[in-house]
Amino acid sequence: MGSNKQIFAGKLILVRNKFPKKMTTLKIALDWTPNINHIGILIAKELGMYQQYGIDLTIISPLTDNYEVTPGKKLESDLADFVLAPFETVISLNNKENEVDAIAVFAILQEDISSIASLQSTALANPKALDGKTYASYKARYEDKIVKELVINDGGEGIFKIVYPDKLGIWNTLLDGTADATWIFNNWEGIEAESKNIALNKWSLNDYAIPYGYSPVIITKRKNLKNNLALYSNFIKATRNGYLFATENKSVSIEILRSYLTAYDKENMNLEKALDATITYFGDHNNCGRMNQERVDTFLNWLVENNLEKPKIKNQQLFTNELLNLI
Structure with missing residues (x-):
């Protein structure tokens, strides 16, 4: 599929020669009002990166319900195909009374900041x-x-x-x-x-001496992943491209982020400094989005040792790099 780039109104726009005729709507629920951690998703939507793969992405802000419904609950209730939340949400969903077979598929940040x-x-x-x-x-x-x-x-x-x-x-x-x-x-x-x-x-x-997991991560349901492997892989590919774009195109990325911010954040945030403080944590072409088993295990062991969870969590598959491996 061919594409080229144009500058329009100060923003770099990817102009696709031809998008797929059939578009599939996917929904992602944010964990917070749009901020620097979401920039790759916003970029991928605004620059047509999702559309390139036949995805029409709907972004759900928590402001729509004033934070009444958590991202985990939105996933459980099928209000969203993907949600952003701390890694703890994956643990919670898999170990609640009405178990949700959830799995993390993409880490926004490579370190806890x-x-x-x-x-x-x-x-x-x-x-x-x-x-x-x-x-x-x-x-x-x-x-x-x-x-x-x-x-x-x-x-x-x-x-x-x-x-x-x-x-x-x-x-x-x-x-x-x-x-x-x-x-x-x-x-x-x-x-x-x-x-x-x-x-x-x-x-x-x-x-x-307190280990921590990844936050935020993109979470989905395991059965949906298995049933839509190619589609979900393309979603992750576009998302990853958005974050990598942010590391190389600061001014355009900041303009896109600013268009999504609340009035308060537009007035009070220095977006240039926020992006500079975050870029290295998005990772590079080798590790962007990936999660490390040892780091996750260290966090899970700490939770068990401190009686916050039962030992069975150490044997659960709570994340996968499978979609990234398909890129």
């Missing part, structure tokens, strides 16, 4: 200082236990107040002093803080 953060203007210079303070939680699986272990591993007691604000308000609880610490992505909230000259204390889980 999140942190537990506090303002440097407060007295929380280290994790153990969170004892007796307030932590703003996303109510994610294992989150509260992980933060407790972080405090304990730093010599604290792991006793603090946990609050559950509205999802879009969690970051602002740190800024307005309602909470003393919360979980952030260094390449998003961390960039916003830097742009506003807000100094943060940031504590990486790895620095306190």
